[in-house]
Amino acid sequence: MNIKKLMVRALLLAEKGRGRVSPNPMVGAVIYNNGGIISEGYHEYFGGSHAEINAIKRAKKSVKGARMVLNLEPCVHQGKTPPCVPEIVKAGIKEVTIGMKDPNPLVKGRGIKYLTSRGIKVKTGVLGKECRFLNRAFVSSFExxxxxxxxxxxxxxxxxxxxxxxxxxxxxxxxxxxxxxxxxxxxxxxxxxxxxxxxxxxxxxxxxxxxxxxxxxxxxxxxxxxxxxxxxxxxxxxxxxxxxxxxxxxxxxxxxxxxxxxxxxxxxxxxxxxxxxxxxxxxxxxxxxxxxxxxxxxxxxxxxxxxxxxxxxxxxxxxxxxxxxxxxxxxxxxxxxxxxxxxxxxxxxxxxxxxxxx
Ligand SMILES: NC(=O)c1ccc[n+]([C@@H]2O[C@H](COP(=O)([O-])OP(=O)(O)OC[C@H]3O[C@@H](n4cnc5c(N)ncnc54)[C@H](OP(=O)(O)O)[C@@H]3O)[C@@H](O)[C@H]2O)c1
CATH class of the missing domain: 3.40.430.10 (Dihydrofolate Reductase, subunit A)
Structure with a gap:
């Protein structure tokens, strides 16, 4: 499947959270395999489940061995909700493509490290500029x-x-x-x-x-x-x-x-x-x-x-x-x-x- 098209899909899903999730970032998640998209999710409101969790939970069939596309690095810290990376590992996702690193010092590369250290392949930087633009307010607050x-x-x-x-x-x-x-x-x-x-x-x-x-x-x-x-x-x-x-x-x-x-x-x-x-x-x-x-x-x-x-x-x-x-x-x-x-x-x-x- 075309990875850029999947990232565009993740960005469109993320956009649905505008006006509802700040000061958190807008995030969209797409889970797919060779047969096409299996499931999707996005961060819907402040304090609610993150995009990754929504996509995993809403999948109608097993996501084991599937791939995930996210516009932002998944979190590793406990906030309003538990960290996402252990759930990605538990679900058996084998590859994660990430649009941009999370500028939050509590994450900043640690999400990627967590996944790679557990044998999950991670690709970064797909439509990175577009991902930063979508969350420009979130990025500004940290940078x-x-x-x-x-x-x-x-x-x-x-x-x-x-x-x-x-x-x-x-x-x-x-x-x-x-x-x-x-x-x-x-x-x-x-x-x-x-x-x-x-x-x-x-x-x-x-x-x-x-x-x-x-x-x-x-x-x-x-x-x-x-x-x-x-x-x-x-x-x-x-x-x-x-x-x-x-x-x-x-x-x-x-x-x-x-x-x-x-x-x-x-x-x-x-x-x-x-x-x-x-x-x-x-x-x-x-x-x-x-x-x-x-x-x-x-x-x-x-x-x-x-x-x-x-x-x-x-x-x-x-x-x-x-x-x-x-x-x-x-x-x-x-x-x-x-x-x-x-x-x-x-x-x-x-x-x-x-x-x-x-
Ligand atoms: N068409 C539009 O899109 C639009 C939008 C908004 C407004 N308007 C119109 O614009 C007009 C008002 O504009 P305006 O330029 O006269 O005034 P304004 O910008 O609305 O208000 C000026 C006041 O804001 C405060 N202020 C501004 N900068 C400040 C700063 N750096 N530090 C502290 N206080 C600051 C001061 O309040 P104090 O006077 O209390 O000290 C200042 O007198 C109205 O007629 C309104 O209808 C049109």
Missing amino acids: RKRPWVVLKEGLSLDGKIASKTGNSKWITNEKSRIFAHLLRYGSDVVMAGAQTLRIDKPSLKPYLLNKKPHPLGFPARCVLTHSGRIGGCAQSVDNSEALIIATDNKNAAKKYLSTTGKASVICFKSINNLLEQLCIKGYNSVLLEGGGKLAGSFFDADLIDEVYFIFAPVVIGGERAVSAVAGEGCRFVKEAVSFKKWEVLDADGNFIFHGLRN
Whole structure:
């Protein structure tokens, strides 16, 4: 059987766990023999069985002597569930193909060693780049000790995200907004600047999608403020969900630490430090939902990994309209932050530019 096709199948299975498994990785498993695929499984929700175990348990016939394909190295440590490698050995799998090593220091090659030391043939690196891309947020949390940062903005052709009165509903069309909710669904944190909260009072939750909620209540909502003026906004959004108030102002932090119920407070020294603190709390990805000042803060610190600029074919105009990216910006065009195009999607006449930072 074509090993790359089997790995693509494992990646598609893994993808089904998006929005349900973080801070764990998305993993898919395919068991096959010369006759074809025997069984499949994926990591379905945080705290649930791992992909390997699901595939072994769901097999309708014996998997003894069969081969397994995984997008990520199997685990060797006890977490929410027991380690996977002894189960692979017990099931009699004779060969395992792995897309990428697990960057978690508790695993990092030990899963492969465990299997080879027990006579199981291990192949690595099949579609390694694609496997890392799928779990880029998980990888970022271990290799960079910070979450993967995605910016999403709906904007006019002239780069405005709101008119001079602060009105932004709606620049983009319904299909784009559903797409935006899909991005929320797959994120660990959805973040907005305080001005967006004051004006729009967004829920920051993926309510347009009828999908199963994450066991840990992800995505968490986060508001960035210096002044600490979020007052009624914290109440105006659904109170049953936790809100993270992130501020670089010690007095504001003190005030909220003593008065908030469900909210938690992060006092940060820099945007980098804010991301480090979110990573320590177990958040692997952050979706920035604007506005322009929030986006500017992250651009100035060069901490945006991926963008979704959703263009509507309209011009808002006006020098007092809100620009997609504020902050300091660059002095010369040659210093502009560049993104490589990943894809451009057509959403019923809106155009979604999806780009990656180098
Ligand atoms: N079309 C879209 O996709 C979209 C998305 C979101 C928002 N919007 C629109 O954008 C407008 C708001 O954008 P905006 O640029 O004026 O404001 P914003 O980015 O939403 O919020 C700015 C505020 O966020 C806080 N903040 C930002 N960076 C910070 C940092 N590094 N440290 C501490 N606090 C920080 C500050 O809060 P304090 O003032 O409390 O100190 C700052 O004044 C609204 O009209 C909204 O409708 C459009």
